[in-house]
Amino acid sequence: MPLTDSLRDDILASVPSLRAFAISLSGNGDRADDLVQETLLRAIANIDSFQPGSNLPAWLFTILRNLFRSDYRKRRREVEDAEGNYAKTLKTQPAQNAHLEFEEFRVALDKLPQDQREALILVGASGFSYEDAAAICGCAVGTIKSRVNRARSKLSALLYVDGAEDFGPDNTVRAVIGGNS
């Protein structure tokens, strides 16, 4: 469809979540913004192929995800950036403890395989349905579900089981097995 003012507004409204997705994928604020810029240019260059009435955010996320996988994975992910640079993109610095916990989370997220990381972010943070996430990643719904599950298991092992000092002084973890009673 043509680039109408209302479509322009809709694209603009997707920019904050596109940036969040790009930063979560790349672990680097500057690179993420380059990725968003390229996504916007590609989207507008190919706007004729966008189906009116279909899911615009999902369309934009698909472009960004494919760009990331084709161009950006060639570049070596820089671990020091993943650990340090992201914090600089924050407007407000979290309190020290929260900040440490946050960095640990970021580092653990970066340890996930790419497929699992993107599935977890799309479903757990961007709020896409399993169906939309499957369309964005070009795979089956069941595949997305299993990637999200594996991502969650691995994150909990990395953060809360292996890092058991969070839970007590004696290298043990108290696992809630009963729920609320």
Next chain:
Amino acid sequence: MKYKVLNTRGSVDDIMKEVKKQGGLNAEIQSRIGHQLRAMYDDVVRQGVPDRFAELIRKLDGPEAAVAQAAQTDQAAKTDGRD
């Protein structure tokens, strides 16, 4: 709340087996992971639209302009020696 102490000596795989034996990942850990993931993401979302993107979308009047701009950006990246 009922707690059971998990022995965490051993590899991550051993621990995951133990976690599975105890009825899967517990709800508290899952909710913490979900919360941290969204906190990280929403922090960026709350920053809104940076000026550079608002200007970019405003000034492009159609697909041709976007293609031209993309070519220019590629050229700039090359002369920057970034790639």
